Amino acid sequence: MSLPATPSQTIGPFHGTALPFPGGGEAAPVGHPDTITVHGCLSDGDGAPVPEALLEFWQAAPDGSLVGAPGSLRRDGAAFTGFGRVVTRDDGRYTLRTLPPGGAPYLALCLLVPGLTRHLFTRVYLAFPEHDPLIEALPPARRATLLAAPEAGGHRTYRFDIRLRGGAETVFLAFPDRGGRPGPP
Amino acid sequence: MAASEPLVQGTGRDGAGFAGVTAGDGPGGVRPYVGRVERHPLQPPVPLVLDPDAVERRAPVFGAADVSPLDADLTLGHRGEPLGERITVGGRVLDGRGRPVRGQLVELWQANAAGRYVHRADRHAAPLDPNFTGAGRCLTDDDGRYRFTTIRPGAYPDVTHHNAWRPSHLHFSLFGTAFTQRLVTQMYFPGDPLLPHDSIWTSVRDASARRRLVAAYDPGLNEPERSLGYRWDIVLDGPDATWAEEGR
Ligand SMILES: [Fe+2]
Numbered sequence: 001m002s003l004p005a006t007p008s009q010t011i012g013p014f015h016g017t018a019l020p021f022p023g024g025g026e027a028a029p030v031g032h033p034d035t036i037t038v039h040g041c042l043s044d045g046d047g048a049p050v051p052e053a054l055l056e057f058w059q060a061a062p063d064g065s066l067v068g069a070p071g072s073l074r075r076d077g078a079a080f081t082g083f084g085r086v087v088t089r090d091d092g093r094y095t096l097r098t099l100p101p102g103g104a105p106y107l108a109l110c111l112l113v114p115g116l117t118r119h120l121f122t123r124v125y126l127a128f129p130e131h132d133p134l135i136e137a138l139p140p141a142r143r144a145t146l147l148a149a150p151e152a153g154g155h156r157t158y159r160f161d162i163r164l165r166g167g168a169e170t171v172f173l174a175f176p177d178r179g180g181r182p183g184p185p
Numbered sequence: 186m187a188a189s190e191p192l193v194q195g196t197g198r199d200g201a202g203f204a205g206v207t208a209g210d211g212p213g214g215v216r217p218y219v220g221r222v223e224r225h226p227l228q229p230p231v232p233l234v235l236d237p238d239a240v241e242r243r244a245p246v247f248g249a250a251d252v253s254p255l256d257a258d259l260t261l262g263h264r265g266e267p268l269g270e271r272i273t274v275g276g277r278v279l280d281g282r283g284r285p286v287r288g289q290l291v292e293l294w295q296a297n298a299a300g301r302y303v304h305r306a307d308r309h310a311a312p313l314d315p316n317f318t319g320a321g322r323c324l325t326d327d328d329g330r331y332r333f334t335t336i337r338p339g340a341y342p343d344v345t346h347h348n349a350w351r352p353s354h355l356h357f358s359l360f361g362t363a364f365t366q367r368l369v370t371q372m373y374f375p376g377d378p379l380l381p382h383d384s385i386w387t388s389v390r391d392a393s394a395r396r397r398l399v400a401a402y403d404p405g406l407n408e409p410e411r412s413l414g415y416r417w418d419i420v421l422d423g424p425d426a427t428w429a430e431e432g433r
Contacts, residue, residue: 003283005422006397007389009371010220012356014302018294018320019358045223058245058364066240070248073290073322083245101240108240110367115221117388119367121230121241134233164224174230175241175365 008118011054015112019054020087023075027057027084027098030077034062037157038107038124038148039095042088045165049092054112057084057096057124064102104129106146113164121173124148124160138171145170215346215381218388241364247290247324257323259293259335260316267317269298269336271412274400277329278359280366281422285329292358293321293333300339309341334412340379352379352386361421372417373399 028035038057042050059082060066072081086094101107107124125146128135135143145168148158162170235242260267274293278286296302296319299311303318317336325331335355343349355372373380380386380399389395397420406414 003279003281003420004394004397005281006368006370006419007391007394008368009385009389009398010218011369013306014296014304015294015356015358017303017318018292018322018356044221045225045227048223050224056367058240058243060240066238066243068243068246070246071250072245073247073251076250081245103238104240106240108364110364112369113224115224117218117220119369120226121365133236134231137233138231165226169226169228172226172228172230174232175235176232 010117011112011114011119013052013114015054016052016087019112020085021073024072025084025086025094025096026075027072027081027096029080029099032099034099035097035156036100036126037095037097037154038160039093039157040148040159040161041092042094042111042113042162043092043164045163049088049090050113050115050164051088051090051092052114053088055086055088055094055096056110056112057086057098057107058082058110059098059107060101060103062099062102100126104132111162120164121175122146122162122170123173126158134173142171215349215384215387217390218384235365244289244360244362244364244366246288247360248288251290252322252324254323256321257331257333259295259319259321259333262318263316265316267297267314267336269314269317269339271334271408272337273332273334273406273408273412273414274355274372274417275330275332275406275414276400276416276418278325278331278361278419278421279329280361281420285327286325286359286361286366286421287327287329289325289360289362290358291323291325291331293335294356295319295335295354296338296341298336298339300341311339311341332406334408337374337413343384346384349382349384350379352377352383354386357419359419359421366421368419368421370419371398374415375399375402 042053044050068082069079071079072083084096088094105126109122109124111120123146126148148160151157151159297314297317301309301311321333323331338353340350343351353374357370359368400415400417403414403416
């Protein structure tokens, strides 16, 4: 059985009453000593900042677990859910505070950008692992667009800028096998 | 196709900064929405066959801590009843194999009955309704079912096209069991004469795919003497299944 998928449509500019939630970028438990900060700017092909885009981060817990936990939308300050959602500000900037993922050192990132007919996927690598099929398949010049840069003087702070188009355009991903978990037919 | 022609950009509403002022090749003679060119990546997306333990094969989970049952009724939470025709919208969220997507988050946002959003950037000269915000959430049940109570949103001007109106629509956001199944889309109402003239509905180039964005009137979802029922089933898939038919 194969059902045709419901098509995607643009997110539009008016999602602000519905999708952002308080503490969306505060994925790390309050006061957790291992908290890292990932921040940066979303910009377009003219170098202009892109405001009101929704960035969604999904990642493994520090122990490598990918089961997640409920409670992202109304955080209790203690649980680590693995999910963060932030909206880019008027200057295109965003900030996520989270815990470093266990296992492969990347965060999955989905970008929902007004002005696009569908979302984009990429990854935020905190370091490049020794073996990684994605990184190894990329031309060296494009690899750097997926690497969050540790900031000098910043305490566990990483800079990750996203360029939608043009020079130093971020690598965006497609998943030809649809990426779903195998299951009963 | 239209996307290769010179683009004229305007600003505002769902088509914010979008291409198209002149007649195009959509079914109603409108130029289909292609988005803001300066935001479109130039490079094709890099195909990635996911490892069994790839992060994207799993998805965030949501539960009672995230969503209250009251969040599914957009007519609540204010001093009085909102203006407009009360509707019940429901259906099932399925994956490409027809399996229910259970316990996942469905989010909804919309204009009020006069076609106005509660948003600082909405300049449409239609009244706000003090009894309506236009945002809701729910979780799918064990059969993948979701259900919202709300009001039918009004049409509003599409200022990127001369004399164009957006048909009544609900914005939906959905998660699947894999992060790759993320979907943001719009639901439309059956028989709306504005549909073939809408640049965003017609941006889905395949006619059968476009029809899948239109709900059906379903008296079985009515609340008698209270609301009109519309049924809309949603099928999630990976990002590539619909890539071509969206005219991307
Ligand atoms: Fe809209």
